[in-house]
Amino acid sequence: MIDYQKYIEIIDDWIVNRDTTVVGIFLIVTLLLSGGLGMTATDSGTSQFTENVPAQEAFDNVNDNFERQPFERGTGSTTLIHRSSNVLSKSSILEMLRAQHRLKEDDSQDVVGTNSVAQSVALTVDPNATTLSAQIDAVESAPASVVKQAAQQTLEERPSIAGLLSKDLNRREPSASATIATVSHRVGGTSDSAGTQGTSPLTPIQQEAVFIVGSTGADITVFGSGLISAELQSVISDSLILVIPAAVILILFFLIVSYRDPFDLLIGLICLGMTILWTFGFMGWAGIPFTQMLIAVPPLLLAVGIDFGIHAVNRYREERVQGTEVSTSMRLTTDQLLPAFFIVTGTTVLGFAANGASDLAPIRDFGLVAAVGIVFTFLIFGIFLPSLKHFIDRKREKYNLPTFSIAPIGSEDSAVGRVLTVGVGIARRTPHTFFVIVLLSTAVMGAYGTGVDTRFTTEDFLPPEENPEYFEELPASLAPGEYTVTDTINFLEENxxxxxxxxxxxxxxxxxxxxxxxxxxxxxxxxxxxxxxxxxxxxxxxxxxxxxxxxxxxxxxxxxxxxxxxxxxxxxxxxxxxxxxxxxxxxxxxxxxxxxxxxxxxxxxxxxxxxxxxxxxxxxxxxxxxxxxxxxxxxxxGSVVVLKAVSDVIAESAYISLALAILASAVFLVIAYWIIEQRPSLGIANLVPILVTIAALAATMRYLDIPFNVLTGTTLSIGIGLGIDYSAHLVHRFSEEFRESTTLFEALSIAVSGTGGALAGSMLTTTTGTGVLVLAITPILGQFGLLIALSVLYSFVASVVILPTTLVMWDEAREVSPI
Known part of the structure; x- marks a missing residue:
C-alpha cells in the first residue's frame, strides 16, 4: 500500500513553515511562463479542421493538378454578386464587364482570369472580343435588342450558365434579378480549401476589391474566403470584448458573496489570473496557436479554479470557526483537500486528454492545453493559494488587521444547509425506489441523446444575419462592428x-x-x-x-x-x-x-x-x-464533401473521447480510492452522478437542436471532467467523515451541508461566468457556453441529490461484499 500521507505532510510542511519561499517560487515561475504570451499566434480559420482529412487530401490533389495550372503560384477566387432589376439588360451587362475590367487593370488584384454571364453574352455578340475591353466595346456599340437576342442565344447554347443566374431567371424574355461572376487572382500561398484560413492571402486582395468595385456605382457585392477570414477574426475579438467584461462582473459578484472577505477575494483572483497566465504562457512556449476551440479553455479553468478556491477557503474556515489557530487549520485543510484535489485533477485531466484520440489537430490541441491547464490549476490552488492564505493570515494576526468573515458557506442549521440535505432525506426514506428511477431515467436520456446531430460549416463561426437588439444598448467601446458575410451567404442560398x-x-x-x-x-x-x-x-x-x-x-x-x-x-x-x-x-x-x-x-x-x-x-x-x-x-x-467528412470525424471523436474518458476515469477513481481510502468501490459510486450528467447533457443537446460541432463536440468529455469535480469532493468528504466512526447518514449530512455549501457557491459562480458566453456574437460560442453552464448545474444537482442515495446503495453492497 502506498503511504500517500507522507507526501502530503511534506507539502504541508512547505505550506505552513515555508510559505514565503513557496510564494516566491510560484511568482518566479509566473514570470518565466509569462514570456510565452507574446509568442502565441492566432489561427481563426476553419481550414485547420480539414487537415489530414482524406477528402481534403483529394481536394488538394485537384487543386494541385488543375486549379494552379498554368500558373506558377497558387490561385484564389473572388465572387462578384450583381443585383439589378435585370442583370441581362445591356446596362447591367456593361456594369459587370466594367467592374471586372477595373479589377483586372488594378495591380493589387493580380487577376489571371474572369468568368461571368456578361462575358458569355459579349462573346455571343462578337466572337472575336476575347478581352474585357473588347467585350465592353462590343456591347456598347450593339443595340439593346441585339444584346437581348445574344443573351437568349447564350442561354440556349450554354444551358449550364443558368447556374450563374438567380432562380427567378426568365429564359423567354431574358431577365434575372441577380448574377454571380468569378475573378481569379494569383496569390503567394495556397488559397483553395474546404474551410477558410485564419490568415488568408486573399484577405487584402478582396478588401481592396470592395473599394475598387464600389467606385463603379453598380450594386455589386464582393465576396470570398478572404473576407470571410477577416470577419472570423473580427468576430472572435468582438466576442471576447463583449463577453469578458460581463463574465468578470458576474464572477466577481459571486466571488464576493462566496468569500465575503476582501483579502480572500484578492487571493482567489490572483490565483485565477495566474492559472490563465500560466496556461497561455505554456501555449506560447509550446507553439500552439490560439484558435476558436481554445476560447473554451479560460471558462473551463475558471470553473475548476473557482471550485478549488472556494473549497480551500471554506474548509479552512470550518476549522477557524472552531477556534483552531492558523497553521493547524491550514494543515487540516490541506490534509483533506489535497487528496480530493488530486482525484479531481486526475480524472479531469483524463477527461480532457481523451480528446487526444481525435483525428482533428485542433481538438487534440484543445485536449492538451486543457489538461495542462488543469494541472496548473491544481498546483496553484492546491499549494500556492494555501501558502499565500497562510502568509496573509499570519500578517493579519501580527498587525491586528480586521477579519471580515470566517464563516463557511453552508452548515446543517443554515437555510443553504437545509436545502442541500434534501438528497440525504431522499436517501434516508426511499433509496431503492429513487435509485431505480435514476437508473431508468439515465438510460432513457442516454438513448434519446444518441440522436444528436453533427454539423460542421463555416457559417457555424459567423455571426447571425441580424444582431440582437441589446447590441444597440452597448457603449461604443463594446459595440461590435458591422458584419455582412452571413447576409451574403443567406442571399446566395435563397436566390x-x-x-x-x-x-x-x-x-x-x-x-x-x-x-x-x-x-x-x-x-x-x-x-x-x-x-x-x-x-x-x-x-x-x-x-x-x-x-x-x-x-x-x-x-x-x-x-x-x-x-x-x-x-x-x-x-x-x-x-x-x-x-x-x-x-x-x-x-x-x-x-x-x-x-x-x-x-x-x-x-x-x-x-x-x-x-x-x-x-x-x-x-x-x-x-x-x-x-x-x-x-x-x-x-x-469538394468543399461540401470535405466538411461532411469533418463532421463525421467530430462525431466519432466525441463518442470515442467520451468512452475513453469514462473508462480512464473509472480506472483512475478505483485506484485512487483504493490508495487513499482503501475502498476502491467508492470510485464506481463516484461515477454514477457523472453518467447521469452526461446522459442529461446529451438529451438536452438533442432537445434544443444543438449539434456536435468543433466546440460542442467536446462537451461530453468536458462534462466528465467538471462532473467529477463536484462528486469527488462530496465522496471524499463523506469518506473522511465516515472513517471517523460517524454513522452513514451523519457522514452524509456533514459532507453535503459542509462541502455542498462550497459546491453551491462554485456552481453559481461558474454557471454565470461560463453561461455569459450566450452573449457571444457567434452562435457556436453561445451554444458552448450554455452547455458548459448546464453541465455544471447538472453535475451539482446530481451530486447533492443523487449521490447520497448512491452512497447508501454502496454501503449496502459493501456489507454484502466489503471492498
Whole structure:
C-alpha cells in the first residue's frame, strides 16, 4: 500500500513553515511562463479542421493538378454578386464587364482570369472580343435588342450558365434579378480549401476589391474566403470584448458573496489570473496557436479554479470557526483537500486528454492545453493559494488587521444547509425506489441523446444575419462592428440554386486517352441524383466535355475532327482522343482545358453544382455513389464533401473521447480510492452522478437542436471532467467523515451541508461566468457556453441529490461484499 500521507505532510510542511519561499517560487515561475504570451499566434480559420482529412487530401490533389495550372503560384477566387432589376439588360451587362475590367487593370488584384454571364453574352455578340475591353466595346456599340437576342442565344447554347443566374431567371424574355461572376487572382500561398484560413492571402486582395468595385456605382457585392477570414477574426475579438467584461462582473459578484472577505477575494483572483497566465504562457512556449476551440479553455479553468478556491477557503474556515489557530487549520485543510484535489485533477485531466484520440489537430490541441491547464490549476490552488492564505493570515494576526468573515458557506442549521440535505432525506426514506428511477431515467436520456446531430460549416463561426437588439444598448467601446458575410451567404442560398461553394468534384485517375473515357463522363452526367442541380435529365456540370463543346462551336475545323471520331453521333468523340486533346490544348481554350484534364491525360475532374438547400449528408452520399459508378478510379471531394467528412470525424471523436474518458476515469477513481481510502468501490459510486450528467447533457443537446460541432463536440468529455469535480469532493468528504466512526447518514449530512455549501457557491459562480458566453456574437460560442453552464448545474444537482442515495446503495453492497 502506498503511504500517500507522507507526501502530503511534506507539502504541508512547505505550506505552513515555508510559505514565503513557496510564494516566491510560484511568482518566479509566473514570470518565466509569462514570456510565452507574446509568442502565441492566432489561427481563426476553419481550414485547420480539414487537415489530414482524406477528402481534403483529394481536394488538394485537384487543386494541385488543375486549379494552379498554368500558373506558377497558387490561385484564389473572388465572387462578384450583381443585383439589378435585370442583370441581362445591356446596362447591367456593361456594369459587370466594367467592374471586372477595373479589377483586372488594378495591380493589387493580380487577376489571371474572369468568368461571368456578361462575358458569355459579349462573346455571343462578337466572337472575336476575347478581352474585357473588347467585350465592353462590343456591347456598347450593339443595340439593346441585339444584346437581348445574344443573351437568349447564350442561354440556349450554354444551358449550364443558368447556374450563374438567380432562380427567378426568365429564359423567354431574358431577365434575372441577380448574377454571380468569378475573378481569379494569383496569390503567394495556397488559397483553395474546404474551410477558410485564419490568415488568408486573399484577405487584402478582396478588401481592396470592395473599394475598387464600389467606385463603379453598380450594386455589386464582393465576396470570398478572404473576407470571410477577416470577419472570423473580427468576430472572435468582438466576442471576447463583449463577453469578458460581463463574465468578470458576474464572477466577481459571486466571488464576493462566496468569500465575503476582501483579502480572500484578492487571493482567489490572483490565483485565477495566474492559472490563465500560466496556461497561455505554456501555449506560447509550446507553439500552439490560439484558435476558436481554445476560447473554451479560460471558462473551463475558471470553473475548476473557482471550485478549488472556494473549497480551500471554506474548509479552512470550518476549522477557524472552531477556534483552531492558523497553521493547524491550514494543515487540516490541506490534509483533506489535497487528496480530493488530486482525484479531481486526475480524472479531469483524463477527461480532457481523451480528446487526444481525435483525428482533428485542433481538438487534440484543445485536449492538451486543457489538461495542462488543469494541472496548473491544481498546483496553484492546491499549494500556492494555501501558502499565500497562510502568509496573509499570519500578517493579519501580527498587525491586528480586521477579519471580515470566517464563516463557511453552508452548515446543517443554515437555510443553504437545509436545502442541500434534501438528497440525504431522499436517501434516508426511499433509496431503492429513487435509485431505480435514476437508473431508468439515465438510460432513457442516454438513448434519446444518441440522436444528436453533427454539423460542421463555416457559417457555424459567423455571426447571425441580424444582431440582437441589446447590441444597440452597448457603449461604443463594446459595440461590435458591422458584419455582412452571413447576409451574403443567406442571399446566395435563397436566390441561387447553387453557388460557388455549393459544388462537388469527382476526381478521376486513369488513362483518359482510352476510347471510352469521354463517353464515361457523358453517361455519368445523365439522370443525376436529387441533390444535384440539373438541366432536364442532365447534371449541371463542368468538365473537359464543356470545353470541347465551346471550341467546337467556334472552330469548324475542330468540329469536323470531333464529328469524324464520334461513332454513335451523340456529340461525344469515341476514338482518337489524344489528337482531339492536342488540338484543344493548342487552341485559345487550352488553358481552360488543362483545368479539367492534365497534360499527360492521367487525371481529370468533373465539377457538379449541387442544390443550396440539400444537406451535407445527401450531397456527400450522392457524390460518393456517383464516384463509385465511374469506370476510372474516382474520388468524391469538394468543399461540401470535405466538411461532411469533418463532421463525421467530430462525431466519432466525441463518442470515442467520451468512452475513453469514462473508462480512464473509472480506472483512475478505483485506484485512487483504493490508495487513499482503501475502498476502491467508492470510485464506481463516484461515477454514477457523472453518467447521469452526461446522459442529461446529451438529451438536452438533442432537445434544443444543438449539434456536435468543433466546440460542442467536446462537451461530453468536458462534462466528465467538471462532473467529477463536484462528486469527488462530496465522496471524499463523506469518506473522511465516515472513517471517523460517524454513522452513514451523519457522514452524509456533514459532507453535503459542509462541502455542498462550497459546491453551491462554485456552481453559481461558474454557471454565470461560463453561461455569459450566450452573449457571444457567434452562435457556436453561445451554444458552448450554455452547455458548459448546464453541465455544471447538472453535475451539482446530481451530486447533492443523487449521490447520497448512491452512497447508501454502496454501503449496502459493501456489507454484502466489503471492498
Amino acid at each position: 441561387f440554386e447553387s453557388s460557388e461553394s455549393d459544388s462537388v468534384t469527382i476526381y478521376m485517375e486513369g488513362p483518359m486517352q482510352r476510347d471510352y473515357a469521354l463517353e464515361s463522363i457523358y453517361k455519368a452526367n445523365q439522370n443525376p441524383p436529387d441533390s444535384f442541380v440539373s438541366n432536364g435529365r442532365r447534371a449541371s456540370a463542368t468538365s473537359i466535355l464543356g470545353v470541347i463543346n465551346q471550341y467546337e462551336r467556334q472552330s469548324p475545323k475542330f468540329r469536323q475532327l470531333v464529328q469524324a471520331n464520334d461513332i454513335d453521333n451523340n456529340g461525344i468523340p469515341d476514338k482518337n482522343l489524344p489528337a482531339i486533346y492536342d488540338e484543344l490544348y493548342a487552341s485559345p481554350y487550352g488553358d481552360e482545358a488543362r483545368s479539367y484534364l492534365t497534360d499527360d491525360y492521367s487525371k481529370a475532374r468533373i465539377v457538379y453544382s449541387v442544390k443550396s438547400d440539400a444537406s451535407q449528408a445527401e450531397v456527400t452520399a450522392d457524390t460518393r455513389e456517383l464516384a463509385n459508378d465511374m469506370r476510372f478510379e474516382a474520388t468524391a471531394t
